Amino acid sequence: DTVVTQSPLSLPVTLGQPASISCRSSQSLVYSDGNTYLNWFQQRPGQSPRRLIYQVSNRDSGVPDRFSGSGSGTDFTLKISRVEAEDVGLYYCMQALNWPWTFGQGTRVEIK
Amino acid sequence: EVQLVETGGGLIQPGGSLRLSCAASGFTVSQSYMSWVRQAPGKGLECISFISGDGRTFYADSVKGRFTISRDDSKSTKSTLFLQMNSLRAEDTAIYYCAADTGDSKIRCWGQGTLVTVSS
Secondary structure, three states: OOOEEEEOOEEEEOOOOOEEEEEEEOOOOEOOOOOEOEEEEEEOOOOOOEEEEEOOOEEOOOOOOOEEEEEEOOEEEEEEOOOOHHHOEEEEEEEOOOOOOEEOOOEEEEEO | OOEEEEEOOEEEOOOOOEEEEEEEEOOOHHHOEEEEEEEOOOOOEEEEEEEOOOOOEEEOOOOOOOEEEEEEOOOOOOEEEEEEEOOOOHHHOEEEEEEEEOOOOOOOEEOOOEEEEEOO
C-alpha cells in the first residue's frame, strides 16, 4: 500500500498566525494523465470530513482562500495563511492514485 | 445539491451481519466514484471499498471476502449505495461514511456517517 505520512501530528497555533502541515507519500502520486492525486480534508470536532483541496492545489467551492495547497511528486504542504477559531480540528491528506486510497495519520490544529 | 445519507448502523454481535445503505441524490451515481470510508473510535480514516461509475468494485484487504459493495441506480432521481458486512469482528467497530466524487479525485462529498458497534 502507498504510505502517507503527515507532520506534525499536533499543531498549536496563535489566532491570526500561519500554519503549515506536511504530507509525504511513499510513492509518486503523478498519474499518466499528468495530474497528481493528492487531496486535503478538514474534520471539525464531531463532524464528517470535508474536502478542502484536490489534486494538490485546487480549492473546493466555498473553501476560504486562506487555505492553499502545494507540492509535487511525493511531498506536499497545506498552508493556512491566518488561522481562525473555526479552523480547529483534524487535517488529513489522502492519496487517491493507488488502491487502497490511503490517508495520513491526521494533524490536530488547536489554538494556543 | 449533493446529499448522502447513511442508515443501517447499530450494535451487532461478533460473527453477525449488517447492511448499510447510503441514499444519494443531486448527482449521477453511475458517473461517479462511490466509496465507504470508516473511522474507528479516536482513530484515523480508512477507505475500505469503492465502486466506480462503470461498476467495478474494489476492497481493502481488511474487509475483502467479508464485505460487499453494491448500488441501485434504477431510479433516475435517487440512487442507493449499499455495504453488506458479514462475519463482523470487534475491529470493524467504527463510524462508516459514504463518500462520492463526480470527478477523478475519488472522494469529495461525505455523508454524516453511521456507527457500527461489534460487541457481545
